Amino acid sequence: MEPSHPDILxxxxxxxxxxxxxxxxxxxxxxxYAGEPVLLVAVLRGATLxxxxxxxxITTPVELDFMAVSSYGSSTKSSGVVRILKDLDEGIExxxxxxxxxILDSGxxxxxxxxxxxxxxxLSLEVVTLLSKQGKQRVPIDCKYxxxxxxxxxxxxxxxxxxxxxxxxxxxGVLKPEVYSE
Ligand code: IMP
Ligand code: MG
Numbered sequence: 001m002e003p004s005h006p007d008i009l010x011x012x013x014x015x016x017x018x019x020x021x022x023x024x025x026x027x028x029x030x031x032x033y034a035g036e037p038v039l040l041v042a043v044l045r046g047a048t049l050x051x052x053x054x055x056x057x058i059t060t061p062v063e064l065d066f067m068a069v070s071s072y073g074s075s076t077k078s079s080g081v082v083r084i085l086k087d088l089d090e091g092i093e094x095x096x097x098x099x100x101x102x103i104l105d106s107g108x109x110x111x112x113x114x115x116x117x118x119x120x121x122x123l124s125l126e127v128v129t130l131l132s133k134q135g136k137q138r139v140p141i142d143c144k145y146x147x148x149x150x151x152x153x154x155x156x157x158x159x160x161x162x163x164x165x166x167x168x169x170x171x172x173g174v175l176k177p178e179v180y181s182e
Contacts (some may be wrong), residue, residue: 104131
């Protein structure tokens with residue numbers, strides 16, 4: 001398939017591949033929670049498109065909340081410094097919490113987030129990430145649901161950005177190198 005955007009070098013996951021995998025994840029999650037309400041905690045802003053689609057594939061009662069943490073700014077390397085920019089609107093004590101992430105890279109963001117959320121005493125705490133970068137995790141993260149393993153390249157689309165752009169692409173693609181150097 002030809003990329004529909006001039007800055008995209010190649011597509012690594014098509015709209016259709018993403019849709020069918022998200023449906024599988026939704027079915028698996030629905031089975032695991034077996035009718036129990038689950039609070040989806042989406043990590044802003046990259047996970048917004050994923051959580052919108054995933055929530056509609058889950059048949060167990062779903063609640064939604066959002067957290068924003070600082071990670072990359074406009075660069076493509078993890079800073080390792082994590083800060084809460086927006087906290088949850090409600091408490092999570094005694095609730096089933098499922099953190100929804102766009103991509104697991106170094107794992108530093110999730111490690112911080114999970115430690116922080118665990119201290120609030122949820123009934124259960126799991127992670128679903130759409131993407132996981134092969135061989136990149138600097139800290140071990142117990143991620144129960146992984147959509148796709150992707151190669152160690154900077155990817156954009158379906159919520160993921162470079163300098164806040166490309167989030168609206170319906171597929172996942174690799175940027176042309178000249179876009180970084182401009
Ligand atoms: P980590 O802390 O290194 O695991 O970084 C996780 C966060 O970095 C993700 O939630 C993304 O916001 C961002 N990120 C990491 N890799 C990529 C990528 O290839 N494209 C876009 N954003 C990325
Ligand atoms: Mg993110």
